[in-house]
Amino acid sequence: MFSFHRRGFDLKEACWSGSLTFQQAVSTSTANLDEGSSQKKFASYTVFKGKAALSIHPILPSFSKLESGGSRLSRNGSVMLTFFPAVGQRKYDYTKKQLFALSPTEVGSLISLGPAESCEFFHDPSMKSSHEGQVKKSLSITPLGSDSGYFVNITVLNNMQKTTDRLSVPITKAEFAVMRTTLSFALPHIIGWDQVLTHHPAPPASSKPRVERPHPESEWER
Amino acid sequence: MFSFHRRGFDLKEACWSGSLTFQQAVSTSTANLDEGSSQKKFASYTVFKGKAALSIHPILPSFSKLESGGSRLSRNGSVMLTFFPAVGQRKYDYTKKQLFALSPTEVGSLISLGPAESCEFFHDPSMKSSHEGQVKKSLSITPLGSDSGYFVNITVLNNMQKTTDRLSVPITKAEFAVMRTTLSFALPHIIGWDQVLTHHPAPPASSKPRVERPHPESEWER
Amino acid sequence: MFSFHRRGFDLKEACWSGSLTFQQAVSTSTANLDEGSSQKKFASYTVFKGKAALSIHPILPSFSKLESGGSRLSRNGSVMLTFFPAVGQRKYDYTKKQLFALSPTEVGSLISLGPAESCEFFHDPSMKSSHEGQVKKSLSITPLGSDSGYFVNITVLNNMQKTTDRLSVPITKAEFAVMRTTLSFALPHIIGWDQVLTHHPAPPASSKPRVERPHPESEWER
Amino acid sequence: MFSFHRRGFDLKEACWSGSLTFQQAVSTSTANLDEGSSQKKFASYTVFKGKAALSIHPILPSFSKLESGGSRLSRNGSVMLTFFPAVGQRKYDYTKKQLFALSPTEVGSLISLGPAESCEFFHDPSMKSSHEGQVKKSLSITPLGSDSGYFVNITVLNNMQKTTDRLSVPITKAEFAVMRTTLSFALPHIIGWDQVLTHHPAPPASSKPRVERPHPESEWER
Numbered sequence: 001m002f003s004f005h006r007r008g009f010d011l012k013e014a015c016w017s018g019s020l021t022f023q024q025a026v027s028t029s030t031a032n033l034d035e036g037s038s039q040k041k042f043a044s045y046t047v048f049k050g051k052a053a054l055s056i057h058p059i060l061p062s063f064s065k066l067e068s069g070g071s072r073l074s075r076n077g078s079v080m081l082t083f084f085p086a087v088g089q090r091k092y093d094y095t096k097k098q099l100f101a102l103s104p105t106e107v108g109s110l111i112s113l114g115p116a117e118s119c120e121f122f123h124d125p126s127m128k129s130s131h132e133g134q135v136k137k138s139l140s141i142t143p144l145g146s147d148s149g150y151f152v153n154i155t156v157l158n159n160m161q162k163t164t165d166r167l168s169v170p171i172t173k174a175e176f177a178v179m180r181t182t183l184s185f186a187l188p189h190i191i192g193w194d195q196v197l198t199h200h201p202a203p204p205a206s207s208k209p210r211v212e213r214p215h216p217e218s219e220w221e222r
Numbered sequence: 223m224f225s226f227h228r229r230g231f232d233l234k235e236a237c238w239s240g241s242l243t244f245q246q247a248v249s250t251s252t253a254n255l256d257e258g259s260s261q262k263k264f265a266s267y268t269v270f271k272g273k274a275a276l277s278i279h280p281i282l283p284s285f286s287k288l289e290s291g292g293s294r295l296s297r298n299g300s301v302m303l304t305f306f307p308a309v310g311q312r313k314y315d316y317t318k319k320q321l322f323a324l325s326p327t328e329v330g331s332l333i334s335l336g337p338a339e340s341c342e343f344f345h346d347p348s349m350k351s352s353h354e355g356q357v358k359k360s361l362s363i364t365p366l367g368s369d370s371g372y373f374v375n376i377t378v379l380n381n382m383q384k385t386t387d388r389l390s391v392p393i394t395k396a397e398f399a400v401m402r403t404t405l406s407f408a409l410p411h412i413i414g415w416d417q418v419l420t421h422h423p424a425p426p427a428s429s430k431p432r433v434e435r436p437h438p439e440s441e442w443e444r
Numbered sequence: 445m446f447s448f449h450r451r452g453f454d455l456k457e458a459c460w461s462g463s464l465t466f467q468q469a470v471s472t473s474t475a476n477l478d479e480g481s482s483q484k485k486f487a488s489y490t491v492f493k494g495k496a497a498l499s500i501h502p503i504l505p506s507f508s509k510l511e512s513g514g515s516r517l518s519r520n521g522s523v524m525l526t527f528f529p530a531v532g533q534r535k536y537d538y539t540k541k542q543l544f545a546l547s548p549t550e551v552g553s554l555i556s557l558g559p560a561e562s563c564e565f566f567h568d569p570s571m572k573s574s575h576e577g578q579v580k581k582s583l584s585i586t587p588l589g590s591d592s593g594y595f596v597n598i599t600v601l602n603n604m605q606k607t608t609d610r611l612s613v614p615i616t617k618a619e620f621a622v623m624r625t626t627l628s629f630a631l632p633h634i635i636g637w638d639q640v641l642t643h644h645p646a647p648p649a650s651s652k653p654r655v656e657r658p659h660p661e662s663e664w665e666r
Numbered sequence: 667m668f669s670f671h672r673r674g675f676d677l678k679e680a681c682w683s684g685s686l687t688f689q690q691a692v693s694t695s696t697a698n699l700d701e702g703s704s705q706k707k708f709a710s711y712t713v714f715k716g717k718a719a720l721s722i723h724p725i726l727p728s729f730s731k732l733e734s735g736g737s738r739l740s741r742n743g744s745v746m747l748t749f750f751p752a753v754g755q756r757k758y759d760y761t762k763k764q765l766f767a768l769s770p771t772e773v774g775s776l777i778s779l780g781p782a783e784s785c786e787f788f789h790d791p792s793m794k795s796s797h798e799g800q801v802k803k804s805l806s807i808t809p810l811g812s813d814s815g816y817f818v819n820i821t822v823l824n825n826m827q828k829t830t831d832r833l834s835v836p837i838t839k840a841e842f843a844v845m846r847t848t849l850s851f852a853l854p855h856i857i858g859w860d861q862v863l864t865h866h867p868a869p870p871a872s873s874k875p876r877v878e879r880p881h882p883e884s885e886w887e888r
Contacts, residue, residue, distance in 0.1 A: 041285065041421050043295035043414030045326065058419055063485065073487035104489065109618035111625065119618075174331035174341075178409060181333065185410040187622060188629040189419040192487030197502055197633040199485050219524070219545040219569065263729065263865050265739035265858030267770065280863055396775035396785075400853065403777065407854035411863040507707065517709035548711065553840035555847065563840075631844060632851040636709030641724055641855040643707050 044082075045182060047175050053092050054152055054169040055082040056179065058186040059101070063195070077190030079107055079183055081139070083154050083167040098154050098167055100139045102183075104191050111180050111187070115147045134159050149173045266304075267404060269397050275314050276374060276391040277304040278401065280408040281323070285417070299412030301329055301405055303361070305376050305389040320376050320389055322361045324405075326413050333402050333409070337369045356381050371395045488526075489626060491619050497536050498596060498613040499526040500623065502630040503545070507639070521634030523551055523627055525583070527598050527611040542598050542611055544583045546627075548635050555624050555631070559591045578603050593617045710748075711848060713841050719758050720818055720835040721748040722845065724852040725767070729861070743856030745773055745849055747805070749820050749833040764820050764833055766805045768849075770857050777846050777853070781813040800825050815839045 046055040061077035078101040087093045100123065102110065109119045120140040126132050136157045141150050153168040171179070188194050268277040283299035300323040309315045322345065324332065331341045342362040348354050358379045363372050371394040378387045393401070410416050490499040505521035522545040531537045544567065546554065553563045564584040570576050580601045585594050597612040615623070632638050712721040727743035744767040753759045766789065768776065775785045786806040792798050802823045807816050815838045822831045837845070854860050 039421065040290075040292035041294070041414070041418045042288075042292065043283070043285075043418050045413050045415075047327075058415055060419065060422070061487070063422075063487075066486075068484075070484035070486065072485070104622055105491075105616075105618050108620075108622035108625065112617060112621035172327075173334055174327050176330075177334035178326055178330035178413075181330065181406050182410045182413060182415055184625050186415060186419060188626045191489050191622075191626060192485070193489075193502055193626055193630060194420065195422055196485045196487050197504065197630060198638065199483065200504070200507075200639060219543045219567070261865065262734075262736035263738070263858070263862045264732075264736065265727070265729075265862050267857050267859075269771075280859055282863065282866070285866075394771075395778055396771050398774075399778035400770055400774035400857075403774065403850050404854045404857060404859055408859060408863060416864065417866055505709070507709075510708075512706075514706035514708065516707070548844055549713075549838075549840050552842075552844035552847065556839060556843035628847050632848045635711050635844075635848060636707070637711075637724055637848055637852060640707045640709050641726065641852060642860065643705065644726070644729075644861055 045178060047169065047171060048090070048092070049169050050086060052083055052085050052167040052169050054171070055084075056080070056182075057082075058190060061190055061192045063192065073192040076104055077186075077192075078102055078104075079186055079190065081152070081154070083169065085167055096165075098137075098156055098165060100137060100154055102139075104187060107183050107187050107190070110141065111184050113141065113150075116143050118142045144170060147173065149176055267400060269391065269393060270312070270314070271391050272308060274305055274307050274389040274391050276393070277306075278302070278404075279304075280412060283412055283414045285414065295414040298326055299408075299414070300324055300326075301408055301412065303374070303376070305391065307389055318387075320359075320378050320387060322359060322376055324361075326409060329405050329409050329412070332363065333406050335363065335372075338365050340364045366392060369395065371398055489622060491613065491615060492534070492536070493613050494530060496527055496529050496611040496613050498615070499528075500524070500626075501526075502634060505634055505636045507636065517636040520548055520636075521630075522546055522548075523630055523634065525596070525598070527613065529611055540609075542581075542600050542609060544581060544598055546583075548631060551627050551631050551634070554585065555628050557585065557594075560587050562586045588614060591617065593620055711844060713835065713837060714756070714758070715835050716752060718749055718751050718833040718835050720837070721750075722746070722848075723748075724856060727856055727858045729858065739858040742770055742858075743852075744768055744770075745852055745856065747818070747820070749835065751833055762831075764803075764822050764831060766803060766820055768805075770853060773849050773853050773856070776807065777850050779807065779816075782809050784808045810836060813839065815842055 042057065044055045044057040046053060056079060058079050059077045061073055062075040063071040064074040065071050081100045081102065082097050083100075084092050084094050084097040100121075102121070106121050109121075113119060118141060120138060123137040123139075124132060125135050125137070136159075138155045140153045140155075142153070143150055149170060149172045151168055151170055153166065156163075156165045158164070188197075264279065266277045266279040268275060278301060280301050281299045283295055284297040285293040286296040287293050303322045303324065304319050305322075306314050306316050306319040322343075324343070328343050331343075335341060340363060342360060345359040345361075346354060347357050347359070358381075360377045362375045362377075364375070365372055371392060373390055373392055375388065375390040378385075380386070410419075486501065488499045488501040490497060500523060502523050503521045505517055506519040507515040508518040509515050525544045525546065526541050527544075528536050528538050528541040544565075546565070550565050553565070557563055562585060564582060567581040567583075568576060569579050569581070580603075582599045584597045584599075586597070587594055593614060593616045595612055595614055597610065600607075600609040602608070632641075708723065710721045710723040712719060722745060724745050725743045727739055728741040729737040730740040731737050747766045747768065748763050749766075750758050750760050750763040766787075768787070772787050775787075779785055784807060786804060789803040789805075790798060791801050791803070802825075804821045806819045806821075808819070809816055815836060817834055817836055819832065819834045822829075824830070854863075
C-alpha cells in the first residue's frame, strides 16, 4: 500500500536490504526535471539508515547543435544526491528532501578520498544574483573511523526563513565502494567524453598502409 | 560425450585450464529464468577446483515503463555465484548446485576487500514470509594468507530437511583480480546507470553559445 | 556578452566554478580540425586558474578500410591539452593558446603518476624534416607537495622567432582525479580497442555445446 | 617503401615514438584468423625496443545460438601478445614472430602484478594430443627493479626441431600502465560480460510501482 501523496510512507515490509531500489524517490524526482522526459531512464542507488536515507543518480550533460552539423557540450552533467529524513522506523518523508548536485570536480574529490580524509563542498543557489547568500548548502564527507566508511552530511541554511536543515547518513565501506565505482563510471559520461569517443565515423575507403605520426597535426597549428 | 541429464559429467578431456568456459552451467541455468529469454546472452566466468567449482555471471536489472514514456529501474540486477561439488577427479555434479545472488552493495563489499580482510553475507529466501528462517544461506570470503587469494565458502542450512550443505572454492590472486575487475565493470550495469547514461537524446537545434551554471537547476527546487 | 573574435573575453559573470564548461574553447578548436566534422561531438574538461587555464579533450583514432571489408587502426587518437593565458581577472586570451597532444604511452605515464612523482614529455613538430629542432615543446607535471595536486607546465621554445612561451596551471588533487579517471576511460578508445571489442558479429546458427580450448588456435600458427 | 613480403622492413623513417601504431603487424595477423573477417576491426598497442618489439591486441569471444533464440559464450576471447625480433636498427622481422594468447585468468594475473612481483605462464599447443610436450611456450614478466617497469620474455622450446627461441622486451612503467588499463578494459569483453550486460530488452508496459526483493528469485530455485 504505497502512495506518492502520503507523507511518510512505510517501508516496513519492503525494506530489508540496504541496496533496496527506491522507486518512489526516482518517480517523484521525474517531475522536477524541466526537460522532455518522454524517453528518459531513471535509476538510483539508495541507502536507508536510521535517521535519513541517501539516494544517488547521475544526470546527463547537454549538447548543442553546431552550424557545422556536429554538436558540443553546453552543460556538464552531474551526480545528484537526494537526502530525505526518517519520520519513524523505516518511514521516510520524501517531501522534506534536500538535493545536492555534485559537479565533475566534486565527483573527482569524492572518488579520490583516502580512508581518513574528509571533504566539504559549498553551494549557493542564488550566486551572482541579488539573492546571493540567502540560502547556503554544504555537503561534508567525514570518515567514520577505523577504515569503516564515512558520514555524508548535508546542511541547508536559509537566512530568509531562519531555518537550518541537517541530514546525516552513515555510509559503510561497502556502500562507499559502490559509490566510488559507479561515480568513476559516471564521470566520463557527465563531461560528455563517452559521446565524443564512441561516435565512430565510417573509415574512408581502402588505402595502402601508412605509418603516420602518432600526434594529430592540430597540435602544431595555431 | 557430454550430457546435461547425466549426473557428474566428466571434464577430464576438456578441463585443462582454470579459465575454461563452462557452457553446460550456463545452458542449464537458462531454464531457471522465468523471463522471456528469446534474445538473451549468457556468459560465465568459472573456476574449477578439487572439491567444487564456482561460476559467476551477471544478471541485468529490470526497468518499468512510466506513463511519461520513459522508464525507471524496478529491480536491481545482481551477480550470481553458482557453486557445484566435485564428485570425482574433474567431475562436477551440476544438479547439486547452490546459488547466491550478490546485491550491488555486496558486490561493493567484495571489490573493496583488502588482502587480509574477510566478509560474510546472509540470505534468507523466505524472509518476511511464514517460512522465515527455514533455509539460511551464508557466503563468506576469507583470505588464504600471504596475499595469495581467498576461500569462497557457501553454507546452506535447511531446518526443514535437517541438512547443511557446504561448498568451498579456493580462488587465486589472479582469479580474484578477474572477479574484482569484472564485478567493478558489472556494478554500474546492475544498478542501471549505464542505461541512464548512454541514452542520449538528440541535442536541440543550433543555439548560440551560452555559459551555463554547472549545476542543473533541479538542485534548487523542492 | 561573449564573443569569439574579441581577444581576452571576460569570464567574470560566468566563471564561478573550476568545473565550468568552456564552450568557446571547444568551439574555436573545431576550426583546427581538418577532417569532416559534420557529425562530430566536442566536450572538454577545463580548469581556470589565476595565470592560465587548461582544457582537455580526447581525439578519436582513425581507421582505414581493408580490402577484406574490415578496417584497421591507421592512426592512434590522443588526448589534447590546451593551455591559454589569463590576461586579467578571469579573462583568458584563447588566441594565445598552446597545444600538446598526449600519445597513448604519455597518457599511461600521467595516469600512473604517484603523489610525489614527476614526468616530462618533449615534442618536436618538425621531427624528421629539415625544420627539426626549430620549435621544441615540453610538458612537465610536478607535484605541488603534501599530496595536494600537481603543476602542469608547458614550455614552447621557438628558435626561429627567438621566443619562449611558458604557461603553468596548478591542478588540485580532485581535478587530477577527474583527469586520471577520464584519461583511463579514454585510453582504450584512443588506441581503438573499444571498436575492436564492441563490434559483435552475429553468432553462427545453433550448435551443440562443446568445450573448446580457451586459447584461439591462432597462437599455434605461424 | 613498406612491404609485407619483405623480411626485415625498415622503420627508420617512421618509428620515432614508442606508441607508434604498427599497421603491418595488424594487417598480417588478419590472415591468421580462420573466421570471416569481412567486418572485423583491428587495433594493436605496440612497443618497439632494441632487440624486439611487442604488439598486443584483444580477441573477441565467440557466442553460439541457443534453441531458445538467445546465445551463450562458446569460447572465451583472449589478449594476444605478438613478439618479433629486431634484425637491425629499427628493423624488425615479422616472419619470425612468436605468439602468446593470454586467457582471462592470465590477464587477471598481469593486471594485479605488484611492482616487485613476477609471473610466468606455460602453454603447450599440443596438450591432450599425441604431440603433447613437443612444443613448450612460456611467458614470464619480471620487474626491471626500482618500480621502473618489467621485462616481458617469451621462450619457445621445440623438441622436434631442437630449437629454442627467446625474445625479451623491456616495458616502461608508463607502457605497463597502458597495458594494465587497456587489459582491464578488455577483460569483461573477452569473457563476454559486456554483451550480456548491454543487451537491454525493452521494458514491459507501464506498471504501478512495486518494491521488489533485491535478489532475483532464481537464487531460491534449484
